[in-house]
Amino acid sequence: MKVRKAVIPAAGLGTRFLPASKASPKEMATVVDKPSIQYVVEEAVRAGLDDVLIVTGRGKAAIEDHFDRAFELEATLRAKGKDDLLALVRQVSDLAQVHTVRQPEPLGLGHAVGMARQHVGGEPFAVLLPDDLIGEEETLLADLIGAAERHQAHVVATMRVRGEQLSAYGVAAVDPEPVEPGLYRMRDLVEKPDPDQAPSDLAVIGRYVLQPAVFDSIARTRPDARGEVQLTDALKAGLGACPVLALAFDGTRYDTGDKADYLRATVELAVARDDLGPGFRAFLTRFAAALDRGEDRG
DSSP states (O other), rough: OOOOOEEEEEOOOGGGGGTTTTTSSSSGGGTTTTTTHHHHHHHHHHOOOOOOEEEEOTOHHHHHHHHHHHHHHHHHHHHTHHHHHHHHHHHTTSSSSSEEEEESSSOOOEEEEHTHHHHTTSSSSEEEEEEEEEEETTHHHHHHHHHHHHHEEEEEEEEEEEGGGGGGSEEEEOOOSBBBEEEEEEEEEEESSGGGGGGGGGEEEEEEEEEEHHHHHHHOOOOOSEEEEEEEHHHHHHHTOOOEEEOOOOOOOTTTHHHHHHHHHHHHHHHHOOOTHHHHHHHHHHHHHHHHTTOOOO
């Protein structure tokens, strides 16, 4: 079956971005001039998925409002003749068919994905974690979809990570021979291993295409010590019923849940913009030169 739907789990508490995320969803953090979750929805649409389910939670109403129509705002912009801004506002609500379902408690990524069962039905679907922004020029999601449709398997995105950074990821143990170039059959998945005990350098990142069999695996998966149902545990438990493939990705990715990477995303995306790039690049050049000279920027 064709992949037609995307699921975006966005019910997390965003503790890495406190205090900013105390009253405002971390997914609404602005990267240049758009909330980070809008980049993720746009990525799904570029890959041909125009049916998007966002799994929200308490305090996440701003996400729903962002993708909804804003009639009062539109009327004000129309009355003032601000047609360019009106087009921007309408573009957001017209991106895709955006649906929401509420996760009553933050009970883990696996539980959040399980909340999508009724909406997804018996179809394969994509999962996009909103902390991960993938470069607009990349075809990662389309490549995952293609692999899942060819092999009728779960397909997870991975990146090659070395050293101490491996301990921050789930790491895939894979067969040495690829199924296709850059695509490997997964034998196991080790969560946050010690770097010297990691089974490979393929770290799982926040893009998946899953077959509907994953829902039964999630339902059978016991909560971990923190009381959370993890998607990695569900995938491991279901390896016998549905194969899992790991796609190695080497393109542009930002982890906007990490403060340093969030700043890097903002700077690099701003520099790439035709309207902002030239002036901002000139500022950065002057700023870096002043730092090299030891000047006090305060």
